Amino acid sequence: MVGTSGLMQEDILMAGYASLVGLSINFAVMFRIKFRFSNRIQLLAAGAVLIVANYICATTESVPVLVLTCFVAGFFRMQATLACNSTIQLWLTPLRDMSVFFCYVYLLVDGVIQLSGISTVYTAFFAGWEYMQWIMMGLLALMMVLVLILVRPVRGPMFIPLLGIDWLGAVLWAGFMLSFTFICVYGNYYDWWDAPEIRWSAVAGVAFLAINLWRASFLHHPYISFRAMTNRNVLRATAVYLVFFTLLATEHVFEHTYAASILGFDETNLIDLNWFVFAGIVAGTGFTYITFALRKWRYKTMTVIAFVLAAGYLAYFYFLIDYGVEKEMLMIPLFLRGSASVIISIVFLTSIVQSGLPFQVFPQALVINGFTGAVMGATLGPAIIGELLRLVMARNSALISSALTDFNPDAVAVPFGQLYGMVQLQAMVVSMKEIYGLLLIAAILSIAVILLSYGPMRPRAFFPKWRTIRRLIRHQVRETNR
Secondary structure (H helix, E strand, O other), X not given: OHHHHOOOHHHHHHHHHHHHHHHHHHOOOHHHHHHHOOHHHHHHHHHHHHHHHXXXXXXXXXXXXXXXXXXXHHHHHHHHHHHHHHHOHHHHOOOOEHHHHHHHHHHHHHHHHXXXXXXXXXXXXXXOHHXXXXXXXXXXXXXXXXXXXXXXXXXXXXXXXXXXXXXXXXXXXXXXHHHHHHHHHHOOOOOHHHOHXXXXXXXXXXXXXXXXXXXXXXXXXXXXXXXXHOOHHHHHHHHHHHHHHHHOOHHHHHHHHHHHHHOOOOHHHHHHOHHHHHHHHHHHHHHHHHHHHHOOOOHHHHHHHHHHHHHHHHHHHHHHOOOOOOHHHHHHHHHHHHHHHHHHHHHHHHHHHOOOOOOOOHHHHHHHHHXXXXXXXXXXXXXXXXXXXXXXXXXXXXXXXXXOOOOOHHHHHOOHHHHHHHHHHHHHHHHHHHHHHHHHHHHHHHHHHHHHOOOOOOOOOEOOOHHHHHHHXXXXXXXXXX
C-alpha cells in the first residue's frame, strides 16, 4: 500500500489501529445490539459494511477516509464475531465457563491474524495487494449468500430497543483512544512534542478524557462508569498488559528490520516466520486449556509462565542476534512469543469476567480491556522502544565511528558511503542487543515481583444465562424510560 498509494507506513498503522479502536468501542453495546437485532440481520449488515469498507481501503488515498473506514469496519467486525461465537458458546462449554470459551476465541482470533498475514503477502507476491481486498469482498459476499439461504428470517425472543445508550460518550472515548494512538504512531515521525500535530493531539486526548470523566460523575448510565474503571481486576490487567506488551514491543520495532535489513530476507521469507508464531499460539492455547481452563491453575502461576516465556524470547534474541542467523533458528523465540502473548490474553480476559462486576458494567470493562490489551499494548510499547532505539543507536554510532580517522589506512581505502553503511549496520546490531538485554532484565524483575505477590485466586468465571442477561438489560431500559 505504501508503494502504490503514496501513503506512509505510519498511515497504514494508524488505519489498522483505528480498526482495533472500533472493535474495542463495540464491546459496551454489543449485547444491546444482539438483543435488538437477529443474528441474520447482524451478519448481513456487517457483511455489507465490510464489503464497502474493503472497497474503500483498496481505492482511497485519503488518510482520514482510510482511518474512519477502518474504525467503522472494526466496530461491525466485532459485532459479527459476537453473532457467530455467541450461538456456539454452549456447544463449546455447556457450563458457560469463560476460561474454556476464551481459549477457543483467542485460538481463532490470533491464529487467523497470522494466517491472514501469510495469505496477504503471498497474494501480493503473485498478483497485487489489492487482490486480497477483492478476495475478502468475495468471501464476505459468499457469507451473506449462505446466511440468506441457511438462516431463517425470524426475530428472536430477545428483542430489546436501543434505549439508554450513551452514544456521545462512545464518540468521546473513541476520540481519546484515537488521539492516544496518533501520538504513539506518529510521535517519532513528527519528532514528538516539537511538532504541533502531536501537541494538539495531546490536548484533544486530554480534553476527551476529562469530558468523559466529568460526564461519568453524574450520568446514570455512562458509556464507561467509574465502577468499571476502578475495578481491581481491570486495573491489574491494565498494568500487566502495559508491562508485558512493552517487553514484547521488539516484535514491532526490531524483528522486521533485523530480518530484512541485516539477514536480507525478502517478503515471502519474512511472512513465513508467521508459521512459527502460529505454532506458538496453538501450543499456548492448548497448554492454557489443559492447565488453566480444565485443571484451574492459579492466575499467578499462569502469569509467571507467560512472563518466563517472554523472558526466554528476549534472552534467545539477546544471545542469538548476529549477521548469519538462518531462518529456522528464529523458530524458538517466535514460538515462545506466540505462546506467551496468547496465555496472558486468555488469563486476564478471564479475570475481567471474574471481577465481580454486575453484568450491566461488565461490557464497559471489556472496552477498557480491549483498548489496553489490543491498542495501548501494540502502540505504547513500540513507541517507547523505538525512541530508545533511536537514542541508543545514535550513541553507539558515535562510539563506533570515533575509531575511524583519516590516519587509519584501512578506513581511507573504503568509500565513505560504504563505510557509513557499515557503521550504521554495526550500530544497529549492537543497539538491538543492548535493548534486548535491558528488556530481559525488566522481564526478570517482573517475574520476581509476581512471585513475591500473593495470588491464590483460581479461574471461576462463568457467564450468566442469556435469559438472565435479557432480564437485566430490560430492567435497565425500563429505568431509562422512567
